[in-house]
Amino acid sequence: MNLAVKDIRHNLGRFALTALGIGMLLMIVMGMGGIYRGIIEDATLLVDKAGADLWVVQRGTRGPFAEVSRLPPNLVDRVAAVSGVADSRKFVFHTIQREHGGKPLRMAVLGLDWPTDRGEWLPLMAGRPLAQNHYEMIADRTLGLELGERIPLGNDTFAVVGLTSGMIDSGGNGLAFFTALDAQAVQFDLPGEAIRLERAARRGRADRIDLSRTQPPLLDRAEGESAAIPAIPPPALSAVLVRVQPGVDPGAVASTISGWADVSVHTREDERQLMLAGPVEKAKLQIGLFRVLLTIISAIVMALILYTMTLDKLQSIALLKLIGAQNRVILGMILQQALVLGTLGYGIAYLLGQRIFPRFPRRVILTDSDLIELAVIVLGISILSSLLGMWKAARVSPNEALSG
């Protein structure tokens, strides 16, 4: 006869509620672990998905995610000319927050190097890659945009032609993919008045230099488009992505390019580490610590519950001792109940989590190793927390059965 099971059966409702409570607590611990893992995954997702062996960024910066990096567009061609490079691509990346349909629309804008890169590598769940070099975009599902929807950004309107799933930046913002030119246009889009003011200011500056007197056309040019003025560079790239030829050591290519005075080069692994050490480091630490705290709290709560369950049974425990039950039998009963509670709680946590976590705004990733780790922790908690109850039970004298 299993005393632990008999007792649980007798107080089934209460035990079930307790298990549910512990299950929910463990679900939060599990979720915290999942959020932690999600932050890491999200942070490195773009780096991994972009598939570049090397990231060329502005000299001395840790760009393009950790900080702003600006490169001239012609760098793409300079890099492509380096021996061992299979291809090089523009990478334009920035975050914008606009309004759409009366709600704030926050997205990470990523420029694809049209026509070599049309977004074929993206995990499309609907629609198609980009098919023209302007006015099309691929949006992540998390942005809440529909296929075919038209989004005005700056002076242009973009049609959503494809939808991805799970493409977000380290801040959890959904990604939107444009051609690099469109991405830059969205980024550097200035209102008409700002452009007029800047042109007037340019004219003012030109007026004050001798060159404009010897070369009058310069004054006319000063009022034109930025792109038409040689002295003013066109909008910058965030990075240049490099893939090396098969069999070529990325390190060798990296050392060639980093010899140039205007750029720094990071390998894919560097870039991942920069993400983890930089933008997400604090969030990671915060959640990690929170998880530790929650685990400790769960242990305390479980210990108190098991202790209370033992207190409720003191009379029965005394009686069992009176009819000859050794401490071993009693302690076994308490330990078994602790294990049943822990196991049930864990199971409930898992089942609830499976249903609830997908509804979270950011990814909650339950990896097998994290699940196993938590299972071991719960096992440890169950055993440790039953000690308090066992300690009490071991001290009950059969005499106490008489004082009922």
Place this chain on the structure above:
Amino acid sequence: MSNSLAIETKLLTKIYGSGNTEVVAMRDVSLAVRRGEVVALLGPSGSGKSTFLTAVGLINPPTSGQILINGQLVMDGPRAVVDPTAFRREHIGYIFQKSNLIPFLSARENVQVALELAGWRPGKARQRALELLDYLGVADRAGNMPAALSGGQQQRVAVARALANQPSIILADEPTAALDRSRGRQVMELFAKVAHEQNAGVIVVTHDERTLEVFDTIYEMEDGVIRPGAGHAHHAMPAEAR
């Protein structure tokens, strides 16, 4: 012939507390109970009956004195000479006034658990538990939880459990207090029957004067001292007088 004695106590004394709060609950109690003998212990409340019974039941050690069961020294002063838990399981059946049953076990399981603790295999233990309940006339309530049983039924289940391991001594502390007169008498007669059939020594603490003819010997306790009682005490005598 000490080996025909089921219970023998020598100068048992129990003192609760110390200093100002000291209470001498039992003083130099020497008593012998033969196998097959059924003893009633009478006395006013607070006279030390429960203290004596729990001492003999190896539940509440005396301050001084000795206890022998089946001729074997089991308590020497406050020190247990045997493992009290194991000894209780094998040799002692204990029944008290109320709250005798484990609330989360059915009537049958309450008996069965005592057998399983003594090493019976579950199947056999279950069968014997049912036989015992049948013997006590509560077989039809075997599946009920204690809360669903009347006081008398609960007490019979407790008796069945006390008898389960064929103890050589049975100790009952006011077992009929919760029962009506005829039920009380039935339980007392049962003790006598068991004592005679199983050759066990039985001590029953009781207030019920009407059931006294069931007993072989009657003792009275007052202020921690036991002496032979009146009435049916036809062959009552303290151990030292033998």
